[in-house]
Amino acid sequence: MAEVHFRAQGGVAILTLDNPPLNPLSEALVNGLWEALERLQSSDTLTSCVLIGARDTFVAGADIRRLQRLAKGGAPSGAEARSLSALIASLEASSKPIVAAIDGFALGGGLELAMGCHLRLATASAKLGLPELKLGLIPGAGGTQRLPRLIGLEPAVECMLSSRQLDAAEALELGLVSGVVARADLLERAIALASSLQGPAPKSSEQSEKLPRPEQTQAILDAARQQFKKLFRNVDYPELCLEAVAHGLEHGAAAGLRHERVCFQKCLEREAAQSLIHLFFAERAAGKLTGVTDQGFERRRIERLGVVGGGTMGSGIATAALQRGCSVVVAERDSASADAARGRVERYLEHAHARGRLSDVQLADARARLICSPLLSDVGDCDAVIEAATEDLELKRHIFSQLLDFCRADTLLATNTSTLPLERITAGLSRGTRVLGAHFFSPAHVMRLVEVVHTPSSAPEHVDALLGLVKALKKTAVAVGSCVGFLVNRVMMPYGQAAGLLIDRGVDPYRLDRVMTAFGMPMGPCRVSDLAGVDVGVFAGSILDSAYPGRAYRSPLRRLLVEAGRLGEKCGVGHYRYEDGKAQEDPALADFVERCREEQGNPAPLELADSDIVELLLFLVVNEACRVLEEGHAERASDVDLALHLGMGFPGYRGGPMIWADRRGSAYVAERLQSWRAQTGLGLFEPSPRLSRLAAAKASLLDP
Secondary structure, three states: EEEEEEEEEEEEEEEEEEOOOOEEEEEHOOOOOHHHHHEEEOOOOOOOOEEEOOOOOOOOOOOOHHHHHHHOOOOOOOHHHHHHHHHHHHHHOOOOOOEEEOOOOEHHHHHHHHOOOOOEEEEOEEEEEOOOOHHHOOOOOOOOHHHHHHHOHHHHHHHHHHHEEHHHHHHHHHHHHHHHHHHHHHHHHHHHHHHHOOOOOHHHHOOOOOOHHHHHHHHHHHHHHHHHHHOOOOOOHHHHHHHHHHHHHHOOOHHHHHHHHHHHHHHOHHHHHHHHHHHHHHHHHHOOOOOOOOOOOOOOOOOEEEEEOOHHHHHHHHHHHHHHHOEEEOOOOOOOHHHHHHHHHHHHHHHHHOOOOOOOHHHHHHHOOOEEOOOOHHHOOOEEEEEEEOOOHHHHHHHHHHHHHOOOOOOOOEOOOOOHHHHHHOOOOHHHEEEEEEEOOOOOOOEEEEEEEEEEOOOOOHHHHHHHHHHOOOOOEEEEEOOOOOOOHHHHHHHHHHHHHHHHHHOHHHHHHHHHHHOOOOHHHHHHHHHOHHHHHHHHHHHHHHHHHHHOOOOOOOHHHOOOOOEHHHHOOOOOOEEOOOOEEEOOOHHHHHHHHHHOOOOOOOOOOHHHHHHHHHHHHHHHHHHHHHHHOOHHHHHHHHHHHHHHHOOHOOOOOHHHHHOOOOHHHHHHOOOOHHHHHHHHHOOHHHHHHHHHHHOOOOOO
């Protein structure tokens, strides 16, 4: 239960914010603060106040569920008439000085609350920031006005647009806090500071010493736009943030606060905020699996991880584990391969060190925890073993037949296969049901997504343990059932197929890529093919096509490119030509496209607008996702959105293919697919049974 504990020590009121686990600013907590503030102001004996959070956290942010309700069009409740913004203004206007004692997180509304206090103390472990732009919002309770006045316009704008958290040392240097103290001394020092304050206390919104001269303001804002233009595409919330800041600098803080609320409300009404809030909750739901995470298993700590295969993927997994404190044993087929694996892992670690993610001590410690061996048996005493060998069924079966023999009975075993069902790998192996899937995405030490693959025969405690390992590695797990392609590769299968179809039907490959990058994808389908390896795509495509033949379509283009040795970026030419690491359109591709269309009988060109191309590619993804959900291979539609956002770079401000398509309506999606089915005669466009049912009922694609 959220509440504000009120007690007095001498003439100082101590208000403790208590809303487990991280003290988000729920309606109850805000109302409790209003009542406490009124009690403070009416007291004849209390002369100042300290605001502090329970459980070593100040306030980790606003109540996201309230924002979710408002983003969906819900009206504010009666209790919300006493808003956080008004509360902070009342704190700032208090005739009795108020000191914020900050430990742990002071983020979003939490930092805005602290900035409404007259002074701030922090512990060395405190983290302060305004990360609202991660949700497609802007600071809405005074952050755009108070932060520039406290630390200066340039650093304030950078902090807001980047959503970067400041540590206590930087916050002190910038002037956001007035002191950094030991955690054990925080409350005592804050009480002493509050007791020492005499007369009118300084208000953050009235400070101006750190603001630039008016003629400098526009140059700083323009520089910020230039710095962050690559980070934000197709959205206006960064500009609304800067607009609120600029308005306050030009017209004063009071006008700026009013305009900030206008801009904040605009953000709430935008698709971007609705999408990013959807993904926020999707990530919190993804780690939950019915019949597994609800069983209360005690998760084992994985201290020693074995990785079989030290190639690009295996080395990335090893690096991720080393960065999180695990000891790692990488097993390779011979000494030369083991040495090469160590070299790869050390390069990854050195890169992390160069970027400031590992200190000198941490780098040396990680190296000391790494063993690279030519003996598979050396992973035998590990708590968990992840096989990351070549995508070869018989090789994987051979590896697991040995691992099941010499690993401990409680060792967690998983394969990093990207397409092969677990049942094929473990068929005929004694105790094969112990093997799970841990499909990392490349580069594994960077990409956050891991598909945790299970079968009906998988022991729930093993699945739970693997979910725990993924979490310990600071990755995001999405639980999926075992099928060819699992979730991401399977639902993206028709995306690549349709791209080939459009090229066969007259759409220029480079236009295709331009349209999808304009939509927000990091790369178009042809560029992605080059990055992954055109030959790899042909191989993986053959596996997927054979598994789902009723809706398979494969253009000859990639096969023709492979036959010509155009394997993609790794060899300097594929769909594109690569010069100095940059993709260049290659006029020679036109010859391959012409041959491709000739092989297909020169079908009549399709006349498509850019929006038609986007819908054709992505509605097929949605259709396949509906099949995955109907077959029980994914728990919820939001898992699909999260997985494609993290694994394929689907733009977060669009939320994922399911919520993006849902805004257009299930009936519209089915109608478009049926139209293309009639136009092409291809089973690729046949609406799935689930989509057809939802369309008939005009139901949401996000429905369970």
